[in-house]
Amino acid sequence: MSLSNYTxxxxxxxxxxxxxxxxxFHVWISMPFCLVYLSALLGNFSILFIIRTDPSLHEPMYFFLCMLSMADLIISTTAMPKILSMFWFQDREIYFEACLVQVFLIHSLCSMASGFILAMAFDRYVAICNPLRHSHVLTHRVIKNLGLAIVFRGALLFSPQPFMLRWLxxxxxxVIPHTYCEFMALIKLAxxxxxxxxxxxxxxxxxxxxLDFMLIICSYVVILYTVFRLPSKAARLKTLSTCGSHVCVILVAYTPAFFSFLTHRFGxxxxxxxxxxxxxxxxxxxxxMNPMIYGIRTKKIRERFLQVLTSHKF
Known part of the structure; x- marks a missing residue:
């Protein structure tokens, strides 16, 4: 089908x-894209399997990490198969309704992923600033309710988008000059x-x-204030190291997100x-990157992963 000029x-x-x-260069670009996607599938499924099968990892931080992994799996799977199909087979067509579903899933799940990262920041805040109450504050019920609230927020805020686009x-x-359906890309066609x-x-x-990013910054300001009041340098370094993985995840998630958001409106x-x-x-x-960061920097996950690998050697 040729590219239509008017619809x-x-x-x-x-x-x-x-x-x-x-x-x-689409075929060449597809190679790293495919490797990234396969790595995301392998890494996130590994995280889910390891945390599910290891009772010692049934802690608030790892439960939120499981939620983040689920969101990441759906985000990448919503976009990547169609991108690879386009790059490999010139399959550029997508039904308008399927395009609207893709808009909703990508935007709502990205907001959920942001919420799970905020929940992990809250976990670090309680663990460092009020460690004696950590198990009382972040109970299984609280973790479940936080997860449901984050999912509900993402679905509620972004569910109107497909209807808005459908009415326009x-x-x-x-023709959308993009690799996947995005709200602002479709708005520009109206x-x-x-x-x-x-x-x-x-x-x-x-x-x-x-809002999530501002709350994360606020939590880490309080965390750093608490850490630098600790009496010994060793205690400060040990406490900061527990936040290292989460800080890396924050940087990986928010840096491209803010760049993409700002260039749409001002760039x-x-x-x-x-x-x-x-x-x-x-x-x-x-x-x-998220499963790689936690897999490399978290001793419990790293050891469990190596244990699973060695136990399946023939």
């Missing part, structure tokens, strides 16, 4: 362009006034990623292929 008011099919200006008329083009929709998207993003001089590549990093790299 009906409600296109039944949209076409994903991929990475603008780099179409000739599209009379410009049905031929109606979209200011309210853009404000809603901005507000939803602030109430999830933006008009950023080259399109740079923006699209960063947007792909946003949904592909954190799901790969």
């Amino acid at each position: 009906t008011l409600h296109p039944s099919i949209v076409l994903l362009l991929g990475i603008p200006g780099m179409e000739a 008329p599209y009379c410009k083009t049905n 031929c109606a006034k979209t200011r309210i929709f853009r404000i809603y998207s901005l507000t939803a993003a602030f109430l999830t990623g933006g 008009h001089n950023v080259a399109p292929h740079v923006h699209i590549l960063v947007a792909n990093v946003y949904v592909l790299v954190p799901p790969m």
Whole structure:
């Protein structure tokens, strides 16, 4: 099917362009993308299996890590198979309804992942600033309710997006210059006034990623204040080391997310292929890096992983 220049008011099919200006390199780009996706699948399934089968890892931090792994698996699987199909087989078509589902899943699950990272920051805050009450504050019931609240928040805030996009008329083009369906990419194709929709998207993003990030910063300010009041240097270093993995996850998750978010609204001089590549990093790299960070930096997970590997040797 050739690329259409103009569409009906409600296109039944949209076409994903991929990475603008780099179409000739799609096959080469697909190789690292595929490796990243396979690493994300292997790493997150390993994390889920190890934590589920090891009772010593049934602690709040690891329960939240399981929730993060589940969100990461769904995020990467929502985007990656279609991207690889496009890169390998020139399969650019996607049903409009499927595109809307992809918009909802990617945005809502990214907000859930942000919420789980915030929950992990809360766990570190209680463990370091009020260690004697840690087991009383973060009970199994509290962990379950926090997880459900984070899922509900993500679903509630982003469920209107598909309906907004469905109601809009599209009379410009049905070609999306992106590798996957994204709210702002679809908004740009509409031929109606979209200011309210853009404000809603901005507000939803602030109430999830933006607010989460500010609360994480606040928790770590208090954590650092508590740590540097400890009497010995060894105690300070040991306490800080328990936060190392989580800080790495925060940096991996929020750096590309904020870059992608800001370039959509203010980065008009950023080259399109740079923006699209960063947007792909946003949904592909954190799901790969999170299990690697915790697998390498967390002694319990590392030892359990090596134990599983050695026990299955022939």
